[in-house]
Amino acid sequence: MAMEFSTSVIAALDPAKKIVVLTGAGMSAESGVPTFRGEDGLWRRYRAEELATPSAFQANPTLVWEWYDWRRGIIGEAEPNPGHLAIAEMEELFPHFSLITQNVDGLHRRAGNTRLIEIHGNLWQVRCVREGRVHEDYRCPLPEIPPRCACGALLRPHVVWFGESLDERDLTRAYRLIEECDLLLVVGTSAVVQPVASFPIMAKHGGALVIEVNRDPTPLSSLADESIQGKAGEILPALLEKIKGHRGLSYPIHGLNLDP
Ligand code: APR
Numbered sequence: 001m002a003m004e005f006s007t008s009v010i011a012a013l014d015p016a017k018k019i020v021v022l023t024g025a026g027m028s029a030e031s032g033v034p035t036f037r038g039e040d041g042l043w044r045r046y047r048a049e050e051l052a053t054p055s056a057f058q059a060n061p062t063l064v065w066e067w068y069d070w071r072r073g074i075i076g077e078a079e080p081n082p083g084h085l086a087i088a089e090m091e092e093l094f095p096h097f098s099l100i101t102q103n104v105d106g107l108h109r110r111a112g113n114t115r116l117i118e119i120h121g122n123l124w125q126v127r128c129v130r131e132g133r134v135h136e137d138y139r140c141p142l143p144e145i146p147p148r149c150a151c152g153a154l155l156r157p158h159v160v161w162f163g164e165s166l167d168e169r170d171l172t173r174a175y176r177l178i179e180e181c182d183l184l185l186v187v188g189t190s191a192v193v194q195p196v197a198s199f200p201i202m203a204k205h206g207g208a209l210v211i212e213v214n215r216d217p218t219p220l221s222s223l224a225d226e227s228i229q230g231k232a233g234e235i236l237p238a239l240l241e242k243i244k245g246h247r248g249l250s251y252p253i254h255g256l257n258l259d260p
Pocket of ligand 1: 024041103190191192193213214218
């Protein structure tokens, strides 16, 4: 059965608009990647302060790397789900499209998105703690834990841990995109971790319409203009169909004048 959306959601999905898609761990749940909060969340089973802080890494880099190696193993087996693929197609359909993801799993890239900011980093990148140099490392499992740079210093995952600042350039770009967008589509995030949690509020102040897609209610649900409850892998392909149906479009519209 075709999924029904309110007329205001359908009207909002106009490809002429500047859209920003903001995603969190729920986006990858249907790919088999564990989320952080909620019933099966990682932070129910593991202590963030022992695994995802600079002091945890300093105290026990082996433990931290064992945990990241385990997560890399799960993510390495995972495939982008229909939700990721729908967002990749949205990038083709909207001339003004940006994706901001909190996910470090790289699945949006694998689905084909290129206009994206991985605002919490990427777990397939490693950084030398001495030189700060970043490089990709897809070895899984890692042959040596903790891994070391050619210079002899430790390598760390190139992700943002609790207590660390986000990359300033990424953050500046993200703020600008949020301020300028007409439509913010927020998918699969519990919307509690700052500064990303404030993006929907900023977008609303800037006059954008905020649509949430989440399996469960969140602190954002009452603030969003529309909150669609359901799985990302089911809702996003249905939204994509509505976008394609806009003004009869069924193909990419780059550079086309949409007015009749
Ligand atoms: N479809 C849509 N939403 C889903 C699905 C699904 N299939 N499965 C779960 N969700 C929702 C959950 O209801 C929850 O609201 O996704 C959200 C996941 O929330 P979190 O686990 O808190 O993930 P996220 O918001 O991305 O966390 C932010 O916290 O620990 C850090 O750095 C980590 O980037 C992460 C940040």
